[in-house]
Amino acid sequence: MYLKELKLLNYRNYDSLHIEVHPKLNIIVGENAQGKTNVIEAIYLCAIGKSFRTNKDQELVKLDKKQAYIKAILEKANGEIEIEMKLDKEEKKKIKVNRIPLIKMGELLGNLNVVIFSPDDLKIIKGGPVERRRFIDNEICQIYPKYYYHLNQYNRILQQRNKLLKDNRGKKIDLDIWNHQLANVGAFIIYNRRKFIKRIGILAKLMHRKITDEIESLEIIYDSSIPVVEKDENNDITEKFLSELKRTCDEEILKKATVVGPHRDDLLIKINNMEVKNYGSQGQQRTAVLSLKMAELEFIKGEVGEYPILLLDDVMSELDTNRQQYLINNLKNIQTFITTTIIEQLKTKEINNRIFYVKKGEIRIKD
Ligand SMILES: Nc1ncnc2c1ncn2[C@@H]1O[C@H](COP(=O)(O)OP(=O)(O)OP(=O)(O)O)[C@@H](O)[C@H]1O
Ligand SMILES: [Mg+2]
CATH class of the missing domain: 1.20.1050.90 (RecF/RecN/SMC, N-terminal domain)
Incomplete structure (x- = not known):
């Protein structure tokens, strides 16, 4: 399975974001506190229904806003799936899968599978x-x-x-x-x-x-x-x-x-x-x-x-060259999102990829 598009409205430090992502490797580059992990978190949220950083949904909504919205479009072996999430500072979040509202949170599980790897692990x-x-x-x-x-x-x-x-x-x-x-x-x-x-x-x-x-x-x-x-x-x-x-x-x-x-x-x-x-x-x-x-x-x-989506938040620089190489060599069929502050350190040059430059909640793309 792989993610095709991600849309964010009033999510964390993003006003509005709409990106088409690469089916294999996506590299999210930027300095500290610009919004790299926020993107990873939004993808994770669409898979698990809660963040890996907080249990409080209101923290996910942009500071001066009341509601946030996330939309993820994915491609799976048996077709396209659209996951939508509405987060509200005062109400319980609402989730739709292929436009059908979910009654229980547990119904979200199994639509999108992710493996996340961050220094916290x-x-x-x-x-x-x-x-x-x-x-x-x-x-x-x-x-x-x-x-x-x-x-x-x-x-x-x-x-x-x-x-x-x-x-x-x-x-x-x-x-x-x-x-x-x-x-x-x-x-x-x-x-x-x-x-x-x-x-x-x-x-x-x-x-x-x-x-x-x-x-x-x-x-x-x-x-x-x-x-x-x-x-x-x-x-x-x-x-x-x-x-x-x-x-x-x-x-x-x-x-x-x-x-x-x-x-x-x-x-x-x-x-x-x-x-x-x-x-x-x-x-x-x-x-x-x-x-x-x-x-x-x-x-x-x-x-x-099907392989899940792999989210690598800030871990590449923690691995030595051999380990990085081993990881990359084993990712050929797995859609991967990597966040990093220094792109030069990544040993991923031989793989087709898309690079996203993040600055203050805005993203610029370089193919
Ligand atoms: N609810 C919110 N509303 C507005 N801004 C927020 C909200 N939550 C977090 N932020 C901002 O998002 C930014 C952090 O984003 P993120 O964690 O994605 O950074 P990062 O690029 O991964 O940084 P690092 O390299 O340090 O990990 C901070 O500037 C923080 O103030
Ligand atoms: Mg981060």
């Missing part, structure tokens, strides 16, 4: 478990809308269950009904996360081996707070989840919170058997993220049948 390695769970959840939601609904449901049940634990101030309460709901939905989440990590783990291992000239072996393991094993199906996980809830009952009352479940799970990312988070060099950490991102591209291709 180092958090997948260096940050806390929240970052790694967010990474997994975002990826699965994109290709499996049912997961998105289950995740929302899980968080609602968890919130209510935690509220009961808090309100009861240390007294024993009957949480039986809640436990069953939590375990049922939670097992679905754990099962799918494990499945996803297994697939993406194999792909990332392959990528990593190639990038490091066969020297390093990357391993990604889903580290669950529920003692699941390889062959566990959904209902096995539900049973284990339930018995863990029973086992931790006293601890829960003490801590006034649910202490096991997918909301407490994590990922272990290892290179040559050592955790990258604690033992990896800066370069190894970056390379591990690069391998993960490359794996995501292949994973989505495998699931959806």
Whole structure:
């Protein structure tokens, strides 16, 4: 799939923008704070329905305006898709796909697939478990809308269950009904996360081996707070989840919170058997993220049948020449958007591209 056109009205620092983009490589050049990432963010928004920089839609609307509008036209194997989004400082955003208004936000997922790679992604390695769970959840939601609904449901049940634990101030309460709901939905989440990590783990291992000239072996393991094993199906996980809830009952009352479940799970990312988070060099950490991102591209291709769009925000200058070259060589069939402050540093000269120069929310094109 690839983006053909992007239109922005009153979005961030753009009054009005209408660009036709290149089916392969688009390079967005400009000094700091000119509006490069804003373009990437708008594309991401059309895919996921929310920004990767903020949860507050009102921040996306130009400061002195009330409403913003985004339109993206894409080409997919089975035809053209038009995504429109109206953002309002006071109301919920409204989305249309091929002019049909969406009732639930989740309906947007699956129309446009993207993989984003920005310096912030180092958090997948260096940050806390929240970052790694967010990474997994975002990826699965994109290709499996049912997961998105289950995740929302899980968080609602968890919130209510935690509220009961808090309100009861240390007294024993009957949480039986809640436990069953939590375990049922939670097992679905754990099962799918494990499945996803297994697939993406194999792909990332392959990528990593190639990038490091066969020297390093990357391993990604889903580290669950529920003692699941390889062959566990959904209902096995539900049973284990339930018995863990029973086992931790006293601890829960003490801590006034649910202490096991997918909301407490994590990922272990290892290179040559050592955790990258604690033992990896800066370069190894970056390379591990690069391998993960490359794996995501292949994973989505495998699931959806088409490559997603790749958004590279400010990462090229962080990679050494070999890594840049490896990335570029692997992007031949993938529409890519690269932002950079210095175009001379990019090793992309041999590929057909379109260059966009950004200055104060205005774009000039050079073919
Ligand atoms: N809601 C808004 N209304 C008006 N301007 C905004 C709004 N939100 C952000 N901006 C402006 O957008 C600019 C930042 O844009 P962006 O993040 O795209 O910059 P960039 O070109 O990617 O810069 P860098 O190279 O530093 O990453 C800033 O000047 C900021 O003040
Ligand atoms: Mg930026």
